[in-house]
Amino acid sequence: MIEFIDNHWEQREIELGIMNSNPAYNLLVNGREVLSEDDIQKEYEESKKLKTERYLVKIDGKALGVIDFCPLNLNDQMPWLGLLVMHRSVQANGLGKEVYIEFEKQLKKRNFNVIRLGVIEGNKKACGFWKSIGFSPYDEKMLNGKAIYCFQKDINR
Incomplete structure (x- = not known):
């Protein structure tokens, strides 16, 4: 059973464990393999x-x-998925796809029609993942000196 539980500061050690199980992602996004509580x-x-x-x-x-979800991005007035990261121990077995599909169902119930996300240049695995579940690239932007590939999906199809 998949559940989405509000994440609070008191659960930071759990989040830190999930994030630090993905050193390659942390290196690509944050410039170091291990994140701190800060x-x-x-x-x-x-x-x-x-x-x-x-x-x-x-x-x-x-x-x-x-999961980090922004219902209304002030830059484009669209909903954005800011983060979906799974513990490394459960990656590459279809679980991330199941989690996303369940989250998308929740968004449909909340009357969202479209969702956007960005993938940092060099994260080919993520680009392939998002394309495999129906996201399409629509733009490329720069953020903090890094190229970001922007993807979008009409979740009512």
């Missing part, structure tokens, strides 16, 4: 500032992922 605090502060929703993904009661 890094997670910055993420929470950014999330609060952008009014995003942050969830722990629990599967059969065990926290195995993190």
